[in-house]
Amino acid sequence: MGARMRLFWHKEPFDLEGTERLFMAAILQNAAYHMRHCDEYRCIAEAEHFRPDLVQTLPDITKLPLLPTALFKRHTLFSMPKWRIPVKATSHGTSGNFSRIGLDTGSLLAGLGMVLRMARTRGLLSLRPVNYIILGYKPHRGHHMAVMKTAYGSTFLAPALHRVYALKPQGDTYQPDLEGVLDALQRFSGQRHPVRFMGFPSYLWFLLQMMEERGMRCPLPPGSKIMLGGGWKQHYREQVEKPVLYALVKRLLDVDETEIIEFFGAAEHPILFTDCPYHHFHVPIYSRVLIRDVHSLEVLPTGQTGLVNLITPMLNAVPVTSIMTDDLGVLHEGTECPCGCKAPYLEIIGRVGMPDIKTCAAGASDILKGVDA
Numbered sequence: 001m002g003a004r005m006r007l008f009w010h011k012e013p014f015d016l017e018g019t020e021r022l023f024m025a026a027i028l029q030n031a032a033y034h035m036r037h038c039d040e041y042r043c044i045a046e047a048e049h050f051r052p053d054l055v056q057t058l059p060d061i062t063k064l065p066l067l068p069t070a071l072f073k074r075h076t077l078f079s080m081p082k083w084r085i086p087v088k089a090t091s092h093g094t095s096g097n098f099s100r101i102g103l104d105t106g107s108l109l110a111g112l113g114m115v116l117r118m119a120r121t122r123g124l125l126s127l128r129p130v131n132y133i134i135l136g137y138k139p140h141r142g143h144h145m146a147v148m149k150t151a152y153g154s155t156f157l158a159p160a161l162h163r164v165y166a167l168k169p170q171g172d173t174y175q176p177d178l179e180g181v182l183d184a185l186q187r188f189s190g191q192r193h194p195v196r197f198m199g200f201p202s203y204l205w206f207l208l209q210m211m212e213e214r215g216m217r218c219p220l221p222p223g224s225k226i227m228l229g230g231g232w233k234q235h236y237r238e239q240v241e242k243p244v245l246y247a248l249v250k251r252l253l254d255v256d257e258t259e260i261i262e263f264f265g266a267a268e269h270p271i272l273f274t275d276c277p278y279h280h281f282h283v284p285i286y287s288r289v290l291i292r293d294v295h296s297l298e299v300l301p302t303g304q305t306g307l308v309n310l311i312t313p314m315l316n317a318v319p320v321t322s323i324m325t326d327d328l329g330v331l332h333e334g335t336e337c338p339c340g341c342k343a344p345y346l347e348i349i350g351r352v353g354m355p356d357i358k359t360c361a362a363g364a365s366d367i368l369k370g371v372d373a
């Protein structure tokens, strides 16, 4: 088994030290693969005088060719022919402004190991059947959004009795069906099977507002969980209101804050970040995060704010080994979190050039307009 597969199937998803050599071996192989198979990647690497053998120990990852996510939004870069890429995914976006990413068979197998390990850390793997409410898109032919695939994939962590979707395909767009979700919620609330929510925090916020206006309360059966995710953007926009959201969940759905599990990831960095019980995103073994100075791109020490650089050896199909996002973040020492996990955790705090912070309520206005897909 190759280094990548051994890393992604490693038992302990936060054992950064114990897997460092494996991570470096996988990174070296991954960078070498993209140099052999992707002309654009090789050109960028050669222009920076990069050679895969320069990456030997962890500090060397700063030398990897740094590709901005904006590049993937304008160009389609692949390191293998399309027929060898069984799954295609796009970032969440409108008007053609999204990245096209592919998952090769090896990365799908690696990803399965990662998802199983990460899901277990928050008690998401279960054989007990549940009713799912997806606050997101219903899968539809011709749509490849990564968020949609992640949401659908999450409904296999425990057997699904029903799947109800908040956004339903209608022609080329998606239409919200929150009334349908509320009906289902009332139905599920009276049953003994746990309910699992999965989706965008802003949609949950909007749904809870509707419930409150109508004086509705739907206590969910024991074992119910709220899974929230949908990309970095969603995450930092709504951070301010998280405690209010958690309180509302407890009051209207009777689900404790510890049963609210958040995820994030990006199409260009398809690593599943799962929060700890304190809602911190500790960096798992499949990924390394560097924070870089906004102007000089120099790597900054822990605790300082800068641009988020994400590194993973997961994909052979697309050269996303080291990507530069336009997100601003801070890396904190793992010991700052009381949960006991020693891995540093990443806090996303904004985006470069973002005019203002949009709130949950404003994000939810997208729902009323209908959402382009």
Ligand SMILES: [Zn+2]
Binding pocket: 276, 277, 278, 280, 282, 337, 338, 339, 340, 341
């Ligand atoms: Zn923690």
